[in-house]
Amino acid sequence: MRFTVPQKEFLAHLQKLIAVVPSKTTHPMLNNILFHVDANEARLTATDLEVSFTTRMKIEGGEGEDLAIQAKRLMEIVRELDERPITLQTDRNGKQVEIQSGQALFHIPCESAETFPSLPGIEVSAELEMPLERLRSHIERLGFAVSNDDLRPVLTGILFEFREEALNLVATDGHRLVRIQDHQLAGQTRLGSVIIPVKALNLVSRGLEGSEAPVKLSLAQNHLVFSQGGAQIYTTLISGRYPAYEGVIPQQNENIMQGTRSILHRAVKQAANCANNVTHQINFGVSEGKLVITAEDNEFGSRARNEVDVDYAGETLDIAFNATYLDQMLRHLDTEQVVFKFGTAERAALLLPEINREAEDLLMLLMPVRLMR
Amino acid sequence: MADLPVRRPVRLLPAALIHKIAAGEVIERPASVVKELVENSLDAGATRVDVVVEAGGKNFIQVEDDGCGMAPDDARLSVEAHATSKLASLEELDTVLTLGFRGEALATIAAVSRFELRTVPASGEGLHLWIADGRLQDEAPTTGERGTRIMVRNLFFSTPARRKFLSSTRGELRHVLITLRRMGLAHPQVAFRLVSEGQELFHWQPASGQVRVGQVFGEHLLEHLLPMDQEIQGLRMRGWVGTVNTFRRGGGDQHLFINGRPIVSRLVNHAVMAAYGHTLPREQSPFFVLFLECDPRRVDVNVHPAKREVRFDDEQGLHALVQRAVEHALSQAPVASLSPRQTPEDPLALAMERDEGAGRLLPFAPAPTPPSRQDSFLGPVQAPRDLPFLPQEKGGMAREGLREYLASAHAARERFGDDAAPAVVSLEEEERRRDGEPGLFQLHRTYIMAQTASGLIIVDQHVAHERILYERCLRALRSMRGNSQRLLFPQPLELGEEDRLIFEELLEAFMQMGFTMEMSQGDVLLTGIPAELRTVHPEGLIQDVLDQFRIEAGLLPEPGQALAASVACKAAIKAGQPLNQVEMRTLLDELFACEQPFTCPHGRPVVVTLGLGELNRRFDRS
Ligand SMILES: Nc1ncnc2c1ncn2[C@@H]1O[C@H](COP(=O)(O)OP(=O)(O)OP(=O)(O)O)[C@@H](O)[C@H]1O
Ligand SMILES: [Mg+2]
Numbered sequence: 002m003r004f005t006v007p008q009k010e011f012l013a014h015l016q017k018l019i020a021v022v023p024s025k026t027t028h029p030m031l032n033n034i035l036f037h038v039d040a041n042e043a044r045l046t047a048t049d050l051e052v053s054f055t056t057r058m059k060i061e062g063g064e065g066e067d068l069a070i071q072a073k074r075l076m077e078i079v080r081e082l083d084e085r086p087i088t089l090q091t092d093r094n095g096k097q098v099e100i101q102s103g104q105a106l107f108h109i110p111c112e113s114a115e116t117f118p119s120l121p122g123i124e125v126s127a128e129l130e131m132p133l134e135r136l137r138s139h140i141e142r143l144g145f146a147v148s149n150d151d152l153r154p155v156l157t158g159i160l161f162e163f164r165e166e167a168l169n170l171v172a173t174d175g176h177r178l179v180r181i182q183d184h185q186l187a188g189q190t191r192l193g194s195v196i197i198p199v200k201a202l203n204l205v206s207r208g209l210e211g212s213e214a215p216v217k218l219s220l221a222q223n224h225l226v227f228s229q230g231g232a233q234i235y236t237t238l239i240s241g242r243y244p245a246y247e248g249v250i251p252q253q254n255e256n257i258m259q260g261t262r263s264i265l266h267r268a269v270k271q272a273a274n275c276a277n278n279v280t281h282q283i284n285f286g287v288s289e290g291k292l293v294i295t296a297e298d299n300e301f302g303s304r305a306r307n308e309v310d311v312d313y314a315g316e317t318l319d320i321a322f323n324a325t326y327l328d329q330m331l332r333h334l335d336t337e338q339v340v341f342k343f344g345t346a347e348r349a350a351l352l353l354p355e356i357n358r359e360a361e362d363l364l365m366l367l368m369p370v371r372l373m374r
Numbered sequence: 375m376a377d378l379p380v381r382r383p384v385r386l387l388p389a390a391l392i393h394k395i396a397a398g399e400v401i402e403r404p405a406s407v408v409k410e411l412v413e414n415s416l417d418a419g420a421t422r423v424d425v426v427v428e429a430g431g432k433n434f435i436q437v438e439d440d441g442c443g444m445a446p447d448d449a450r451l452s453v454e455a456h457a458t459s460k461l462a463s464l465e466e467l468d469t470v471l472t473l474g475f476r477g478e479a480l481a482t483i484a485a486v487s488r489f490e491l492r493t494v495p496a497s498g499e500g501l502h503l504w505i506a507d508g509r510l511q512d513e514a515p516t517t518g519e520r521g522t523r524i525m526v527r528n529l530f531f532s533t534p535a536r537r538k539f540l541s542s543t544r545g546e547l548r549h550v551l552i553t554l555r556r557m558g559l560a561h562p563q564v565a566f567r568l569v570s571e572g573q574e575l576f577h578w579q580p581a582s583g584q585v586r587v588g589q590v591f592g593e594h595l596l597e598h599l600l601p602m603d604q605e606i607q608g609l610r611m612r613g614w615v616g617t618v619n620t621f622r623r624g625g626g627d628q629h630l631f632i633n634g635r636p637i638v639s640r641l642v643n644h645a646v647m648a649a650y651g652h653t654l655p656r657e658q659s660p661f662f663v664l665f666l667e668c669d670p671r672r673v674d675v676n677v678h679p680a681k682r683e684v685r686f687d688d689e690q691g692l693h694a695l696v697q698r699a700v701e702h703a704l705s706q707a708p709v710a711s712l713s714p715r716q717t718p719e720d721p722l723a724l725a726m727e728r729d730e731g732a733g734r735l736l737p738f739a740p741a742p743t744p745p746s747r748q749d750s751f752l753g754p755v756q757a758p759r760d761l762p763f764l765p766q767e768k769g770g771m772a773r774e775g776l777r778e779y780l781a782s783a784h785a786a787r788e789r790f791g792d793d794a795a796p797a798v799v800s801l802e803e804e805e806r807r808r809d810g811e812p813g814l815f816q817l818h819r820t821y822i823m824a825q826t827a828s829g830l831i832i833v834d835q836h837v838a839h840e841r842i843l844y845e846r847c848l849r850a851l852r853s854m855r856g857n858s859q860r861l862l863f864p865q866p867l868e869l870g871e872e873d874r875l876i877f878e879e880l881l882e883a884f885m886q887m888g889f890t891m892e893m894s895q896g897d898v899l900l901t902g903i904p905a906e907l908r909t910v911h912p913e914g915l916i917q918d919v920l921d922q923f924r925i926e927a928g929l930l931p932e933p934g935q936a937l938a939a940s941v942a943c944k945a946a947i948k949a950g951q952p953l954n955q956v957e958m959r960t961l962l963d964e965l966f967a968c969e970q971p972f973t974c975p976h977g978r979p980v981v982v983t984l985g986l987g988e989l990n991r992r993f994d995r996s
Contacts, residue, residue, distance in 0.1 A: 152911035175862050244863040280905040282857060323859065323905070347860065368860040370905045371890060 002065035003090040004038050006058060008082050008102065014058050015076040017208045018047040021054045022072045034072045035117045036089075038063035042231075047072060048118060052201045054208060057231025065091065067114035070098055078107050120235060123221035127191040129163075130215040133205075133229060139170050139181050140206045142333045142363065147199045148174035155241040158196040163189045167362075171246055172199075177326050178246060179333075182362040192220050196243055201227075201236035208234065250366060251349050254342035256315030258287055259355065262339045265292075266331040268307045272296040273324035275305035282370050283324040287343065288317040296324070320346045321370040330365045347371055401482050403540055404431025404529055405549035410479035411524050412557050415439035417472045418522065421580065422565040425554060430546030430570070431529065432537075438523040444493045446501035446515070453491065453505060455481040473635060480524075484508055487529045493522040507532055548875040551575070555590050555872075556636035559629055559663055562586035575871055587614060587663055591627070592870060595620070595661070602664075602703035609668045609692070611699040615646065616661030621654065622921050629663045632673055637684050642666070645693045649700035664696075814958040820949040822958050829985040835958075836949050837974035838965045844942035844975045845968050848935065858888040858902035865913055867891075867898040873920045874898075880923060883937050884916070918944055939975035 015034070023031050026049070035046040040063050046055045068091060079087065082102045090099045091111065098111040140159070148156035153175075162169040168186035172179050209216060209229045216229040227234040272283045276296035283305075286293040292311045297304040320343060330352050331339065338355035352365040401407060408425060415423045418441025428434035444452060448459070458477025483489060485508035494500030494517065503513040530537040540546055547570055558566045558578055562585070567577040578589040588596045599614040620627075630642050646662055647654060654660065674685040686692050815823040822833045869877055877884075877898070884891075888904030889912070903912045923936040947953070953961070965971045965980065972980055989995075 150911065152914065173862060176859060178862060246862075249862050280857065282905055321857070349860075349862065366862070368862050371858040371860055371902055 002036060002038055002068045002098075003088070004043055004060040004063040005086050005088045006043070006060045008079060008084050008087050010058060011087055012076070012079050014045055014056050015072070015079055017056060018045055018054055019072055019076055020204060020208065021047040021049055021052055023049040030069065030112070030116050030118070032071055032073065033069035033112065033117065034075065035067060035069050035114055037067045037114075038065065040064065044231075046117075046120075048120075050118060051198060051237050052204060053120060053233075053235045054204055055233040055235070056208075061086075066095075067117075068098065069112045069114050069117045071109060071111075074109050075100075078109070123219075123224055123226065125219040125221050125226075127193075127220045129186070129189050129192060129218045131186060131218070133209055133211065133214060133216045135183070135185070136216060137206045139183065140202045143170055143172040143179050143181065144199055144203060144206075145329045145333060146172040146174060146177055146179040146365075150174075154239050155196055155243050158198045158239040159202055160194065160196050160243045160246075161192070162194045163192040165190060171243070173244070173246060175244075176323070176368050177330065178249075178366040179330075180246070180250070180362075180364045180366075182364075184360040184362075192218070194243070195220065195225060196239040196241070197225060198236055198239055201225075201234055204234050208232070249349065250364065251342075251344050251351065254344040254348070254351055256287070256313075256318060256343040258292065258311050258313040258315070258341040258343065259338055260292065260309060260311035260341075262331060262334055262337060264309055265311075265339065266328070268292075268294050268309050269324055269327050269331060272305045272307055273328065275303040276324055277301075280370070281324045281326075282321050283327070284319060284321045284372075286317075286319050287311070287313055287315070289313060315343065318343055318346060319372075320350065321372055322350075322367060323370060326367055330367065334363075334365075401479075401486060401529075403549060404435055404546050405553045407431065407435050407483055407487075407526050407529060408437065408550050409553045409557070410474070410483065411435070411437035411526075412554070413473035414479065415441050415522065416557070416561055416564065417474055418442045420521070420564060422567075423557075424567045424569075425550070426569045427547065427550055428571060430540075430543040430548075431550055432540055432543065432546055433528065435526040435529070436523065438521065440519070440521040443495035443500060443520045443522055445495045445497065446499065448495075449491060449493050449501045449503065450510075450513075453480045453484045453489070453503075453510075481508075483526055486533060487531065488527040490525040490527075491522070492516055492524075494518050494520050496520055542879065544875045544879050548872050551872050551875070556629060556631075558590055559583075559586060560631050560634050560636060560665070583612075584614070591661075592868075594868075599661070600703050600706060602699055604699040604702060606695050606699065607691070608672075609666060609695055611664065611666055611696060613662060613664040615649075615664075615700055615703050618653070620661035621658040622661070622917075627661045628659060631665045632675075632684055633667055633670055634665075635675060635684075636682075638682055639684070641686070641689055641693055642696055645696035646700050648693075649697045649704060662700075666696075814955060814962070816953055816958060819952050822953070822962065824962060826983075829983060829987070829989065832982045832984065833962065833965065834949075834978075834980055835951070835953065835961065836946055837978050837980045838961055838971075839946040840942045840974050841968050841971060841980055842942075842961070842964045843945055844938050845970075847938040847941050857905045858890045859905045860890075860902045861900065864892070865900040867900055867913055867916060869898065869920070872924075873917070876920045876923050877916070880919070880937065884919075887937065889916070915941070915944065935975070942975060 018034055022034070026032065028050075031049055033047075037044040037046075038060065041060060043058045043060045043063060044055055045058060046053055048054070078100055082105065085103045088101045090101070091097070092099055092108070095113065096110060097108045100107040100109070143159050147159060151157065156174055160169070160171040162171065163186070166187055167182040167184045168189065170181045170183065205216065205227050209227070209232055214229055216227050219226045219228065223238050223240060225236055225238055227236075269283065272294045273281060273296065275298060276283050277298040277300065283294055283296040286295065290310065290313055292309045292313070294307045294309065295305060334352070334354050336354040336356055340351075340353045340355055342351040342353070344350070346369060349366050349368050352367065354363055357363055401410070404427065408427070408431060412423055412425065415437060418439060420439035420441035422440050424436075424438040426434070426436040426438075456477045458475060480491075484505045489505040490503070491505075492500065492502040498517050498520075500516045500518065501513060502516040504511040530540070550570075551568070554566060554568055558564075562581050562583045565578060565580050568575045576589070578586060581589060584596065584601070587599070595616075598617045598619040600617060601612075601614055603612040604610070628643055628646070630637055630639055642664065643659075646664070647659060650660060672687045816835075817823055817832070820835060822835055822838075824831050824833070867877070874896070888902065889900065890902035892899045892901055900912060900916075919937050919940040921940075923940070974980055
């Protein structure tokens with residue numbers, strides 16, 4: 002194999018692909034990047050068996066067999082080189098690859114591509130295009146609520162529910178939930194409901210280029226492919242039943258509090274500093290026109306109290322939350338004013354932007370901490 | 375109707391034989407009554423056995439069967455000591471195949487309860503008799519369908535001291551359940567029914583062995599079992615062994631039978647575990663139901679008063695045979711059952727396996743050990759906030775060693791003049807201020823070694839952390855601050871009957887910790903978990919606690935302690951985890967702050983000391 006490529010370009014590709022390479026794996030082959038070269042283009046693939054990422058890179062003088070090269074080592078070498086073009090070339094017996102840039106010459110081992118897992122051919126059953134920027138903004142506001150515990154695999158992904166009225170996107174870890182209803186993508190029911198691993202979505206969000214070009218989603222049985230330009234992200238879908246989330250979204254939370262997001266956010270973060278550092282519990286005391294935020298850590302002996310002016314005319318209520326969760330939720334809202342809707346101290350509270358973005362509805366839900374008395 | 379056993383009249387055993395039979399306490403609790411009565415029913419060829427208990431059997435036990443019944447004379451004799459129809463001579467003792475043979479059970483039960491027996495033989499002419507305090511009170515002829523019904527009221531009413539030793543109703547019911555479960559497994563062709571406080575707990579219809587396993591443990595278990603059936607050297611070994619999904623802490627669900635008799639045998643258990651080899655995580659054991667059948671002369675069943683233990687003629691041989699048979703069964707595991715979460719349909723994964731040429735995967739992938747982040751209870755080891763204090767209670771050598779370690783650590787701190795150090799310090803600061811002290815050494819990522827003024831202490835990192843977490847957790851429990859993070863999706867708890875009873879016993883302690891639940895008609899729905907708990911899988915934790923309690927009920931008298939011990943054991947850092955200096959220091963400091971730093975909640979030692987004197991002696995330095 003042999004090709005020449007500008008350093009900057011090469012590094013950019015490697016840095017994106019390295020996000021897929023598993024940090025720990027029992028299959029050493031997965032530490033590699035697969036190179037497939039044609040005369041003017043190279044296809045680079047990395048996979049962790051769940052998600053694969055293929056990018057296309059412009060090259061010169063490409064020829065020869067496919068090859069697998071250790072991703073991390075290669076990236077470290079390329080990163081330290083200057084901007085001169087780099088030439089990669091296998092040595093005579095095909096066991097090493099030679100990396101050359103100006104006077105600098107490196108040899109690292111490589112492997113034949115045969116044992117690199119090949120992507121199965123897929124039969125696309127449904128397709129859809131959406132603006133990458135829109136998808137990206139959804140992913141950013143949903144990703145934090147996804148569970149990272151493999152014990153309940155379905156919660157480690159984001160639910161994409163293609164309905165007549167909207168595309169519903171849902172993330173939850175069983176304590177909080179975020180739902181975005183995207184009305185621009187209403188009526189795409191052919192795609193059904195799929196649970197997409199958050200790792201693949203983060204890759205879509207960060208690994209694909211630009212914001213204008215739309216990204217194409219192709220569904221095939223248990224797989225989904227995101228493609229844009231030359232890049233393809235291929236992911237297995239999470240199988241299993243997503244919990245019946247709609248039933249837990251309260252409809253009758255009539256105690257409505259509205260306040261300035263930045264002020265509330267700061268008050269929450271401040272109180273959290275004095276909360277127990279395991280439970281992160283802070284208490285909301287809401288009464289007419291006023292929110293009192295308190296926190297304490299008996300073990301450590303710290304306490305906090307703060308008052309915030311809010312619009313509130315509901316019942317007087319004491320309710321407790323995990324401050325870390327609240328912090329994340331407030332951070333991912335971007336309107337100036339936010340709205341809390343409370344039911345009782347035991348029931349889920351809703352957090353909404355005062356005004357929704359165009360053609361979408363955003364809802365965040367947080368389960369309280371129940372106090373023992 | 376099944377073939378009835380050939381019936382011999384009940385008669386008194388010759389005196390010589392009486393002495394040969396291990397006498398002793400047969401009846402220790404209601405479950406032992408149930409066991410003896412049901413065994414009699416089975417010996418009588420019953421096809422159905424109905425058991426009714428009240429207050430876990432403490433107030434009332436009834437066992438009814440459709441067996442061969444007894445003629446009136448036999449019935450009178452059956453309640454006399456050493457009256458049996460099953461054994462006539464010493465020679466026969468070697469070959470007993472019936473469950474009973476001592477002629478002791480009915481007499482013993484009748485002596486410690488208000489006893490009522492109603493039996494009708496094939497002739498239709500039966501007898502009803504009443505006994506109290508071991509004396510016949512009344513009798514009357516009776517007729518009806520063939521079979522026997524025995525009622526036992528007020529067990530141990532005449533020996534209040536014994537009665538006091540019985541545990542709660544739920545505890546006793548649990549034992550009854552365990553007993554019937556064993557009998558039910560060994561006799562799948564017999565229908566069993568248990569009614570407690572007027573409520574039917576189960577009704578197992580006659581079934582094949584495998585279906586019965588499903589009836590007893592829930593059908594979902596069947597998919598995780600591998601059948602085995604092998605005969606080697608006259609020993610038939612059949613049953614089911616569990617795959618990775620059945621691995622549990624402790625030895626709750628391991629069921630062993632010899633010639634239809636439920637027994638416990640460390641030897642056989644060990645052989646089974648050995649077959650799993652390293653695929654079995656430490657301290658876990660697989661589910662199994664194992665029936666051994668062999669010439670009765672090769673086992674001695676008469677070594678335990680309740681016939682629970684047996685002796686084999688060739689123990690080593692047996693070990694090897696069982697291990698081999700289980701290994702064979704495991705090697706038959708279909709690929710699909712290899713790993714806990716399978717994605718066999720995943721073409722990528724399949725392609726990968728093929729490419730690896732991996733046909734030889736381990737029979738079982740070890741159970742996934744979730745990273746401690748998820749199940750740490752009350753957080754990770756924290757930097758110390760105070761100087762450790764020394765409890766007053768004396769603790770011998772080891773405590774001396776600790777005192778010295780503390781003294782030197784303290785001295786080093788003072789030398790660096792950080793009296794005014796803030797209560798909470800960053801790890802780097804901590805590292806710096808400890809700089810002058812002799813370093814700690816981690817041995818094989820398992821033990822921490824620390825220098826003391828007169829030698830060396832060695833601390834087991836896992837049990838040390840376990841002790842720390844245990845006390846922290848117990849404190850939290852006792853201070854009743856169990857705030858509860860509500861769950862968005864309430865989780866149903868799927869508990870077997872036995873676990874349900876344990877769960878109910880521990881209910882209050884669970885709630886105190888911050889678990890909240892809703893119960894309706896025996897279903898438990900988890901609605902909240904302790905706010906301190908980081909897990910999306912609280913069911914697993916609860917199951918663990920139940921297992922723990924089952925194993926340690928005797929050792930940890932307070933339910934809360936079992937809870938704390940289980941949480942601690944699960945969340946504690948494991949052997950094999952590398953620790954840096956700060957972490958080791960912190961661990962030791964927190965350990966010394968414990969009330970009982972020298973034993974883990976399960977009684978294992980935490981600290982070993984090695985004095986300079988000892989070292990000098992060993993090096994001939996005098
Ligand atoms: N349910 C029953 N149906 C028919 N016969 C019974 C029944 N229960 C007891 N018997 C008769 O009563 C006798 C005495 O029973 P008992 O349980 O006291 O002794 P055993 O079963 O012979 O020996 P062991 O003490 O080992 O149980 C039995 O040998 C049997 O003949
Ligand atoms: Mg008997």
